[in-house]
Amino acid sequence: MEQLNTKRIFSIGLALVLAFSMFFVQEARAWQSDEPYDDVVLRGDADALDWSSNGNPLTFNEEEDVWESAPIPLNGGEDVQYKFVYDGEWMPGDNLTFTPAQTGQYVFVFHPGDERRVDVRAVDEYDGSVTLRLEVPDDTPDWRTPTVASNLNNFNHRVTEMSADGEGHWRVELAGPVGEELNYVYSLGDARFAEVRNENRVTEFTEEGHEVKDVVETWKAVPIAENVTHDFNHQPFIPSNGDVVTVEVEVEHYGPITDGAVYYTTDGSVPDGARGDVNNGEMASLAVEASEKEGGLTVSTFVGTIPQQKNGTPVKYKIDVWDEVGEGSQFADTNSQTAEEATEFAYYVDEYVSPEWAKNATIYHIFIDRFKDGDSSNNEENGDLPYEEQLKGWMGGDLAGVQEKLDYVEDLGVNTIYLSPVFDGPYSHGYHPADFKSVDERFGDPELLKEVIDEAHERGMKVIYDFVPNHTSDQHPFFQDALENGKDSDYYNWYTFTDWPDRYETFYGIDELPQFNNDNMDARNYMIEEVVPYWLDELDFDGFRLDYAKGPSYSFWVDFRHAVKQADPDTYIFGEIWDNREKINSYAGQLDGALDFVLHDTMKNVFAHGGSMQELSETVEQNVKTYPEEYIMTSFLDNHDVPRFLFEAGDDVNKLKLASATQFALPGSPIIYYGTEVGMSQSRDHNEYQDWSDRWYREMMPWEEEEQNQELLSHYKEIIKLREDHSAFRTGDFQELHVDQNLFAFERRDKEGQFIVLSNKGEETEINLNEVSNEGDLVDVTLHNVFDEDEVIKPSDDGTLSVRAPAQAVTIYEVREKAPRLSEKELEEIKERMKGSTRFEAAVAFSKAYWTMSEAVVLKTGGNGDDVVDESREYPILFTKGNSLHPATRAELERLGAEKAIVKGGSGALSRNVRADLKELGIEIERVR
Numbered sequence: 036m037e038q039l040n041t042k043r044i045f046s047i048g049l050a051l052v053l054a055f056s057m058f059f060v061q062e063a064r065a066w067q068s069d070e071p072y073d074d075v076v077l078r079g080d081a082d083a084l085d086w087s088s089n090g091n092p093l094t095f096n097e098e099e100d101v102w103e104s105a106p107i108p109l110n111g112g113e114d115v116q117y118k119f120v121y122d123g124e125w126m127p128g129d130n131l132t133f134t135p136a137q138t139g140q141y142v143f144v145f146h147p148g149d150e151r152r153v154d155v156r157a158v159d160e161y162d163g164s165v166t167l168r169l170e171v172p173d174d175t176p177d178w179r180t181p182t183v184a185s186n187l188n189n190f191n192h193r194v195t196e197m198s199a200d201g202e203g204h205w206r207v208e209l210a211g212p213v214g215e216e217l218n219y220v221y222s223l224g225d226a227r228f229a230e231v232r233n234e235n236r237v238t239e240f241t242e243e244g245h246e247v248k249d250v251v252e253t254w255k256a257v258p259i260a261e262n263v264t265h266d267f268n269h270q271p272f273i274p275s276n277g278d279v280v281t282v283e284v285e286v287e288h289y290g291p292i293t294d295g296a297v298y299y300t301t302d303g304s305v306p307d308g309a310r311g312d313v314n315n316g317e318m319a320s321l322a323v324e325a326s327e328k329e330g331g332l333t334v335s336t337f338v339g340t341i342p343q344q345k346n347g348t349p350v351k352y353k354i355d356v357w358d359e360v361g362e363g364s365q366f367a368d369t370n371s372q373t374a375e376e377a378t379e380f381a382y383y384v385d386e387y388v389s390p391e392w393a394k395n396a397t398i399y400h401i402f403i404d405r406f407k408d409g410d411s412s413n414n415e416e417n418g419d420l421p422y423e424e425q426l427k428g429w430m431g432g433d434l435a436g437v438q439e440k441l442d443y444v445e446d447l448g449v450n451t452i453y454l455s456p457v458f459d460g461p462y463s464h465g466y467h468p469a470d471f472k473s474v475d476e477r478f479g480d481p482e483l484l485k486e487v488i489d490e491a492h493e494r495g496m497k498v499i500y501d502f503v504p505n506h507t508s509d510q511h512p513f514f515q516d517a518l519e520n521g522k523d524s525d526y527y528n529w530y531t532f533t534d535w536p537d538r539y540e541t542f543y544g545i546d547e548l549p550q551f552n553n554d555n556m557d558a559r560n561y562m563i564e565e566v567v568p569y570w571l572d573e574l575d576f577d578g579f580r581l582d583y584a585k586g587p588s589y590s591f592w593v594d595f596r597h598a599v600k601q602a603d604p605d606t607y608i609f610g611e612i613w614d615n616r617e618k619i620n621s622y623a624g625q626l627d628g629a630l631d632f633v634l635h636d637t638m639k640n641v642f643a644h645g646g647s648m649q650e651l652s653e654t655v656e657q658n659v660k661t662y663p664e665e666y667i668m669t670s671f672l673d674n675h676d677v678p679r680f681l682f683e684a685g686d687d688v689n690k691l692k693l694a695s696a697t698q699f700a701l702p703g704s705p706i707i708y709y710g711t712e713v714g715m716s717q718s719r720d721h722n723e724y725q726d727w728s729d730r731w732y733r734e735m736m737p738w739e740e741e742e743q744n745q746e747l748l749s750h751y752k753e754i755i756k757l758r759e760d761h762s763a764f765r766t767g768d769f770q771e772l773h774v775d776q777n778l779f780a781f782e783r784r785d786k787e788g789q790f791i792v793l794s795n796k797g798e799e800t801e802i803n804l805n806e807v808s809n810e811g812d813l814v815d816v817t818l819h820n821v822f823d824e825d826e827v828i829k830p831s832d833d834g835t836l837s838v839r840a841p842a843q844a845v846t847i848y849e850v851r852e853k854a855p856r857l858s859e860k861e862l863e864e865i866k867e868r869m870k871g872s873t874r875f876e877a878a879v880a881f882s883k884a885y886w887t888m889s890e891a892v893v894l895k896t897g898g899n900g901d902d903v904v905d906e907s908r909e910y911p912i913l914f915t916k917g918n919s920l921h922p923a924t925r926a927e928l929e930r931l932g933a934e935k936a937i938v939k940g941g942s943g944a945l946s947r948n949v950r951a952d953l954k955e956l957g958i959e960i961e962r963v964r
Contacts, residue, residue, distance in 0.1 A: 071147060072102075072121045072122050072147065073122050074089075074092060074093075074121070074122060075092070075093040075102040075119055075120070075121045075145050076089045076091060076092050076093065076119065076120045076121075077091040077092075077093060077104045077107075077117060077119060077120075078091070078117065078118055078119075078120060079116055079117030079130075080116050080117070080543055081107065081108075081109055081110075082108070082110070082544070083107050083108050083109075084107065084117065085725070085728055087676075087677060087678055087721060087728055087729065088721050088722040088723075088724065088725070088728045089722035090722055090723070090724070090725050090728075091104055091105070091107070092104075093119075093143070093145055100146075100147070100148070101144050101145060101146050101147070101154075102119075102144070102145040102147070103142050103143070103144050103145075104142055104143040104144075105142070106140035106141065106142055107140065107141050107142070108138075108139070108140055108141075109138065109139065109141050110135070110138050110189060110544075111135050111136060111137040111139070111187050111188040111189050111194075112134065112135070112137075112184075112187075112188030112189035112190065112191030112194055113134070113135070113189060113191075113544065114132055114133075114134050115132065115134070115135070116130040116131070116132055117130065117131050117133065118130055118131060119145045119150070121145075122644075123640075123644040123645075124644060124646060125636055125640070126150055126151075128151060128615075129615050131153055132153070133155045134191065134193075134194045135155070135157070135188075135194075136157075136194050137187035137188055137211075138187065138189075139157055139158065139159040140157070140158040140159050141155050141156060141157055141158060142155070142156045142158055144156060161210040161211050161212055161240070162212065162213050162242060163210065163211050163212055163213035163214070163215065163239075163240030163241055163244070164208055164210045164211070164240060164241070164244035165208070165209055165211075165217060165238055165239070165241065165244065165245060165246075165247060166206060166207070166208045166209075166245070167183060167197070167206065167207050167208075167209065167219075167238075167246075167247050167249060168204050168246055168249065169181055169197060169205040169206070169221060169249050170203075170204055170248075170249070170250045170251070171205065172251055172252060172253055172254065174254075174257055175223070175251075175254070175257070176223075176257060176290070177289075178261060178289040178331070178332075179223045179224065179228075179258060179261075180196050180197060180205075180223075180224065181197045181205050181221055181222070181223060181224075181251075182194070182195055182196050182197065182221070182222055182223070182224050183195045183197065183207055183209070183219050183220075183221060184219065184221075184222055184229070185209075185217055185218060185219035185220075186217065186218045186219070187209065187211065187217065190220075192222045192224060192225050192226045192228075192229065193224050193225065195207065195209075196224075208244070209240075210240070211240040213240055213242050214239060214240065215239060215240050216237055216238070216239050217237070217238050217239060217240065218235045218236070218237055219235060219236050219237075219238075220232060220235055220236060221249070221251050222254075223254060223258060225370065227255060227256055227371055227372060227376065228254055228255060228256055228257065228258055229255050230251040230252075230254055230255070231253050231254065236249065256363070256372040257363075258365060258370065259288070259290070259292065259357060259358065259361065259363060259365040260286050260287060260288040260292055260356065260365050260370070261287040261288060261289065261332065262285075262286070262287040262370060263284065263287075263354070263355075263356055263365050263366065263367045263368070263370055264284065264286075264367065264368060265282070265283070265284045265285075265354050265367040265368055265378075265380060266368065267380055267382075267589065267621065268282070268283045268285075269281060269282050269283070269341075269380075270283075272382075272623070272624065273382075273387045273623060273624035273663065274343075274344075274382060274384050275346060275384060275385060275386050275387070276344065276346045276384060276386075277343050278384070279340050279341070279342060279343050280340065280341045280343075280382070281338060281339075281340050282297055282319075282321070282338065282339050282340065282341060282352070283324075283336060283338050284336070284337040284338075284354055284356065285334065285335070285336055285337075286334070286335045286336075286337060286356050287333070287334050288333050288335065289332060289333070290358065290361075291358045291360075291361075292333075292335060292356050292357065292358055293323075293358050293359045293360075294310075294311065294320075294321070294356065294357055294358075295320070295321030295322075295337040295339070295354065295356040295357070296308065296310075296311045296318050296319065296320055296321055296354070296355060297318065297319045297320075297321060297339050297341060297352050297353070297354050298313055298315075298318055298353050298354075298355075298374070299316050299318075299319065299341055299350055299351065299352035299353075300315065300316035300317070300350070300351050300352075301316075301317075301344055301348050301349070301350055303349055303351070303594060303597070304316070305379065305556065306379070307353075307374045307375075308353070308355075308374060309373070309374055310355070310363075310364045314374075316352075319339045319340060319341055319342075321337040321338065321339040321354070321356070322337065322338060322339065323335050323336070324336045324338040337356060344384045346384055346385045346386055347384070347597070347600075348383070348384040348385075349381065349383055349384075349593045349594060349596075350381060350382050350383070350384060350593075351379055351381045351593065352379075352380050352381070353366060353367070353374055353377045353379055353380065354366060354377075354380070355367070355374070355377070367380075378588075379554070379588065379590040380589065380590070381588075381589050381590040381592075381593035381594075382593065382624060382625075383593045383596050383597060385624075387623075387624055387665050388604075388665055389607070389627035389665045389666070389667050390578075390604075390605045390606070390607045392450075392451075392497060392577075392605070392607070393578065393607040393609070393627060393628065393667055393704060394667055394704065394765060395704075395762075395765045395766065396450060396451040396497065396607075396704045397449045397450055397451065397699075397704070397705055397707075397755055397758055397759065398449065398451040398669070398704060398705065398706040398707070399444055399447065399449040399451070399452050399453065399706075399707050399709070400453045400671075400674060400675075400706050400707065400708045400709060401437060401444075401452060401453065401454055401455065401709050402432075402455045402464075402675050402708075402733055403432050403433065403434065403436075403437060403454060403455050403457060403465070403478055404429060404430050404431070404432040404433075404455075404463035404465075404477075404478075404733075405430055405432050405733050405735050405736060406432045406437060406440070406709055406736050407432055407433075407436025407437065407439060407440050407736060407738065408430075408431035408432055408433060408436050409433055409434070409435030409436030409437070409438060409439045410435035410436070410479070411431065413433055413477050413478075413479065414429070414431045414477075415428060417429065417430075422718075423719065423724075423730070426727070426730035426731070426733070426734065427727050427730060428463060429463040429477055430735055432735070432736075433477065433479050434457070434474075434478050434479035434483045434484055434487055435479060435483065437454070437487050438483070438486065438487050438490065441487070441490055441491060441494065445494045445496065446752075447707075447712065447748075447751065447752060447755065448752055448755035448756050448759060449496070449707065449755060450495065450496055450497065450759070451496060451497045451498070451499060451577075452491055452496055452497070452499070453498075453499040453501065453580055454498065454499070454500055454501060455501050455675065456468070456501045456502075456503055456582075457474045457475060457478040457479075457484065458473070458474075458475065458503065459473040459474065459475045459476075460475060460508050460510070461510060463477070464675065464733070465478075465501070465503075466503055466582060467507075467508035467547065467548060468503055468506075468507050468508055468511065469507070469508040469510040469511050469512075470511065471507075471562075471566040471569075472565070472566060472569045481573075481574065484574055485573075485575065488574060488575050488576065489575070492575070497577040497578070497607075498576055498577055499577060499579065500570050500574075500576040500579055500580070501579075501580045501582060502570065502579040502580065502581055502582065504551065504553060504562055504581065504582075504586075504587055504591075504595075505542060505550060505551060505553075505582065505583045505584075505586030505587055506541070506542040506548040506549060506550050506551050506583075506586070507548070507549060507551050508547065508548065509547050509549055513526040513530075514526070514530060514549050517529065517532070518536045521535050522535075525557075528552060528555045528557070528558070529551065529552050529555055529557065529561075530550065530551065531550060531552050540552075542586065550586065553587045553591040554587075554588055554590065554591065559591060559594060563594055563595055563598045564598070567598060567599065568602070571599070571602065571603070571606060577605075577606065577607060578606050578607030578608060578609070578627075579606075579607075579608050579609075580609060580610075580611065580630075581609065581610040581611060581626065582611050583613075584610030584611055584612050584626065585610075585612050585613075585614060585618065585622075589621075589622075589625060592622065592625040592626065593625055595608070595625075596608065596625050596626070607627050607628075607667075608626050608627050609626055609627055609628035609629055609630070609667060609669055610622055610626045610628075610629045610630070611629075611630050612630070612632070613630075613632050614632070615633070616633050616657060616658070616661050617661075619631075619632070619633070620661050620662055620666070623663050623665075624663075626666075627665075627667055628667030628669055628704075629666070629667075629668060629669065630668075630669050630671065630706075631658070631668040631669060631671070631703055633654060633657075633658070634654055634655075634658065634668070634670050634701075634703070635670070635671055635672065635677070637650055637651050637654040638651070638670075638672055638680075638694050638697075638698065639672070639683055641694075641796075642680075642684065642690050642691075642693055642694035642697070642796065643680060643683040643684035643685075643690055643694070644683070647776050647777075648774050648775065648776060648777055648778060648779040648794070648796070649774055649775070649776065651697075651774075651779055652771060652774040652779055655701060655702070655769065655771070656771065658703075659702065659769060667703070667704055668702070668703040668704075669703060669704045669705075670698050670701065670703040670704070670705050670706065671705070671706040671708065672691075672694055672711065673708045673711060673732065674706070674708050674732075675708070675729065675732055675733055676729060677732065678717065678721055678732055679708075679711070679715060679716050679717050679731075679732055680694065680711065681711070681715065681716040682716045682717040682720075682731075688714060688744060688746075688747055689843055690796075691711070691714075691747065692747065692845070693794065693844070693845055695711075695750070695751065695754060696754050696794070696845035696847075697779070697792075697794045697845055699755070699757065699758050699764065700754075700764055700781075700783065700790075700794070700845070701769070701781075702769050704765075705758070707751065709736055710734075710737070712747065712748055712751040713737065713742075713743035713744055713747060713748050714743065714744030714747050715734070715736070715737070717731040717732065718731065718734060719731050753822065761787070761788050761790065762785055762787050762788070763783045763784050763785045763787060763788045763789065764783050766785065767783045767785035768782075768785065769781060769783060770782040770783075770784070772791070772802075772804070772808060773802055773807045777795060777796050777797025777798070777800075778793065778794070778795045778796075778800060778802070778840055779792075779793075779794045779795075780794075780802055780807065782808075784850075788849060788850075789849070789850040789852075790821070790847055790848065790849055791804070791818065791838070791847070791848045791850060792845065792847050793838065793840040793847070793848075794845045795840040795841065795842065795843070795845070796843060797842065797843075798842050799840065799841050799842040800839075801837050801838065801839050801840070802837065802838055803836070803837045804836045804838060805834070805835055815852060816830070816850050816851060816852050817829050817850075817851050818836070818838060818848035818849070818850060818851075819848060819849045819851060819890070820846065820847070820848055821847045821848070821849055822846070822847065824890050824934070827909060828848065851887060851888060857881075857884050861884075862904065865877045865880055865881050865904060866900065866901075866904055868880075869899065869900030869903065869904070870899075870900070874900060875914050875916070875921040875923050875924055876923050877900070877903075878900070878903050878911075878912060878913050878914050878924075879913065879923045879924065879926075881903060881904050881911070882911035882912075882913060882931070883927070883930075885911070886911050886931060888930075888931050888932045889910050889911055889932070889933060890932070890933065890934050890935065891909075891933060891934065891935040891936070891937060892910055892911055892927075892928060892931060892933045892935075892937070893908075893910050893911070893913070893936075893937045893938075893939060894914070894915050894924075894936050894938045894939070894949075895912060895914060895915070895938070895939040895940050896914065896915055896916075896940050897914075897940070911927075913928070915938075915949055918946045918948050918949070919946070919949060919952065920948075920949060920952040920953075925952065928956060928958065929956065933956075933958055934957070934958060935958060935959045935960075935961055936953050936958050936959070936960050937961045938960060938961070938962055945960070945962065
């Protein structure tokens, strides 16, 4: 390769991206229109990005018809997940992923005509370079591309690929500052397939760009297949006893692959085996079911079965494939050569049922440090700091404050409290546990926490704890011991060190949060056998909200579920799985439910940012189709990790009312984030802060009545009671009736009741229910507004049943069906009985025939009864005896659930005794002469 003379050399990452960009430039030019967006924002998980603010806006490049970010610093070799937000709405679909080839500045490019295109361009230029030329050993598969892991890419073995030079060698040109060292090793795309060396290779970047000729003598291992993928593809996905489970594996290979096996255990131990020989557990063979060639690549599907197991069995398994005349094997998903490094797949055999109370839960989320300061003696002094700095620390909220405000929570009407973590740790949010079995003294102590839980239980409320099994604080004694003693520490393998003591697996690259290795059996047993019982048994929590549930492996969650459900099947475990619907659903059968992040995003787009109701319709429809009936989706409008809904809605309280009423009417268990019910917004715009932007989602709860929106609070109490009073909103069936840009009409029903919900964020409109209902003839029903008892809608004379959807409002109607009509003979018999002392029972008989319930009843003492037997009346008519209620009349008033009595007639119609009887029944009296 000709040496480069230029002193300004772009990195390899930029060269590849530019080539990619040029390839698509002509196609992109086909999309030509006025720029459709007002603004585009970049969000992501890199150190310089975040998922909530608008701190990284893009600028429109008219020449290329694209949007471009400012240069963003990225760490080489670290995967970056990101998304674009345009005009306040998230780009649909999964996160995009980019891995920079070396540390530097990068520009993210958004293509309006090709939104999911990954186009990230390196900005940095360097005055030095080096070309690596590699000769590989003879046993290197010709279908495998060598890679370079180096200090440029943080020794990522897959991101920097080499290219064949046509002369039997591989080459790559790298760029960097003149004189800077390059430390590197070669591999076949994975550390498991790295070259065998005692130390890294070393060269340096030079101005003239010299060439280094290297030879790899041998690899640690050689891959057998390009890729072996199972990805939990087993059916049924949630098995119960009697189910034989079919396992499917896809193998991409160039050479022959003839056999495969599943190694499985049913006693909780780790399966072990290779090439069909079992070291622990049982073995089931895999056979080729289909094979298809794509060029030189063969894609084979292997299928096998795991025998049926009894309920309550955790099944764990590993999979490998091999060539019968070759050596070694390759395991599914990790593509490792050994069972020890293989993915441990798992499922739980059981009749999958989640707790009934959790399906009926209305949850109040308390972020303890920001809720109420009930004990100033445990406060940290921070009053001298500016307010925005105070919010980074401890604000004084504690368990004593929660205890003090249990009356408020109970009065709100919720039946479940969800508490943020109280682990001993450095931060007020509690998500950095320095001790899994203690309560930070700034919150209180275990005894006080137990009092809070006991008092909540006495009030009929369940209590959920925010549990953090994925990571610890770097201050945790286990981690400190591992840092100090390395492999001599009992806790070294409770974490995952890649280069002790400096490099280790963390939560999202945060060094303060080393990942707890729950796949180490000692660590797993500690978590499940010691930590979990502390919170569930000793402190008596009713369930866990599981922080970052997609961190621990599926195998861990199978063991976790087994332990929790064996101890108490009524314990509720639901996960924070901040991902797409398919990923969320993959935990069904192991967890009881999950937070509904997809619905959260949709609700904000639709109600806060003006999106279409059709988006909400599609989200709900896909939820109903995707999630199993027993997998409880928990809805929320805001929480401690996302901006306050009211702030996002421009502090428009009516938008919050619309969203919350719709939330409570839709399937799922709703969460109310503390303060949302009284109009908490944000005192600052989080978009203006690059660090700690979430502090503005977590301000102190206002307790002075004048600081609370009492009308909004009443609204929340009303929708909470509505859901509590009617099981159809909790566990009933969902049926869409109509949707357009601004109106979403749907039905909730079960055997106890039927309701029509009109969520309208546009102008007033009318909807003909005959045209959208599955019921057909709606003549024999009336609609009763659950928020306005005076509004009752009946079909018109021609049978049309139309309802008005008021502007900017959620209207809910209860559908009441009339009982079957009486025959002519039965009607004549009732009329005959109206003439004597049997008129009381006769009026009751007619009422029972035509009204299943009625909020009001007409009472009178006499008459011929003709008006009583009128089925078109709004309310039934019953008789009083004058000086008291007849027993039959009293019983009917109770059956109808009457709340008002319209009394007709003279003074004899409303005696003192009748008044007393009605008062005892809680019935309001309206006098009509």
